[in-house]
Amino acid sequence: MSAGSRAGDVILEVSNISLRFGGVKALTDISFDVREHEIRAIIGPNGAGKSSMLNCINGVYVPNEGSITFQGKTFSHMNSRQVAEMGVARTFQNLALFKGMSVLDNIMTGRNLKIKSNLLLQALRIGPAEREEIRHRQFVERIIDFLEIQAYRKTPVGQLPYGLQKRVDLGRALAMEPRILLLDEPMAGMNVEEKQDMCRFILDVNDEFGTTIVLIEHDMGVVMDISDRVVVLDYGKKIGDGTPQEVRNNEDVIRAYLGTSH
Numbered sequence: 001m002s003a004g005s006r007a008g009d010v011i012l013e014v015s016n017i018s019l020r021f022g023g024v025k026a027l028t029d030i031s032f033d034v035r036e037h038e039i040r041a042i043i044g045p046n047g048a049g050k051s052s053m054l055n056c057i058n059g060v061y062v063p064n065e066g067s068i069t070f071q072g073k074t075f076s077h078m079n080s081r082q083v084a085e086m087g088v089a090r091t092f093q094n095l096a097l098f099k100g101m102s103v104l105d106n107i108m109t110g111r112n113l114k115i116k117s118n119l120l121l122q123a124l125r126i127g128p129a130e131r132e133e134i135r136h137r138q139f140v141e142r143i144i145d146f147l148e149i150q151a152y153r154k155t156p157v158g159q160l161p162y163g164l165q166k167r168v169d170l171g172r173a174l175a176m177e178p179r180i181l182l183l184d185e186p187m188a189g190m191n192v193e194e195k196q197d198m199c200r201f202i203l204d205v206n207d208e209f210g211t212t213i214v215l216i217e218h219d220m221g222v223v224m225d226i227s228d229r230v231v232v233l234d235y236g237k238k239i240g241d242g243t244p245q246e247v248r249n250n251e252d253v254i255r256a257y258l259g260t261s262h
Helices: 050-057 080-086 103-114 119-124 127-146 162-174 192-208 220-226 244-248 251-258
Strands: 010-021 024-035 039-043 065-070 073-075 088-091 180-184 212-216 229-234 237-242
Touching (some): 010 050, 024 050, 024 065, 024 212, 039 050, 050 180, 050 212, 220 244
Parallel strands (some): 039 229
Antiparallel strands (some): 065 073
């Protein structure tokens, strides 16, 4: 059963979002929704405003107009910590991993918001702090097993191939136990085998954890294969929204992005 067939109520609603940088319009009056448990893709040519849209959702940018409703609460803007505490995790196009730290320790950083002990107790690793750290490490070990990177758990991330580093980045986001996972070009720079692996993990995260996923991706084959619904941006405006099949047959999308040969 696909996620689309079991998609629930709307969990995230973007309403009339506009974003400007000086005189440049990055986004103009964008509206769309995301349903629980679905994989929702955002596509469009370079410069279409896709990453800016994710940055508005997770509090990096403050939109000039519009609102975002998450789990029934409406905000004109939120800061990144608020968003994370509410259950939204994000990966980025450019990896921001701690290259000198091990795979396990990098993924552990995704547990920071879950840690209740103060810094002194954490540093001393005594009493409740030690027990709490053990629980968090056990959770991280399960993610490492899930992503099939057990052999690299003690390896400094900087020594790993690019495809495995992207997997670690996904693991760090999963360590936050997000309700919604924002993925910014998770397959960028990957070879065919790495893309297949990442597609499998994204589908498994969506299916086994029930995580709602909002995905930016340029590989149209990937988008059409794994997405339940697709929203299409072009020059900061929405030009299409619907199932992969509906978007594939949308004349505006064909002209702007897919090419007439499609």
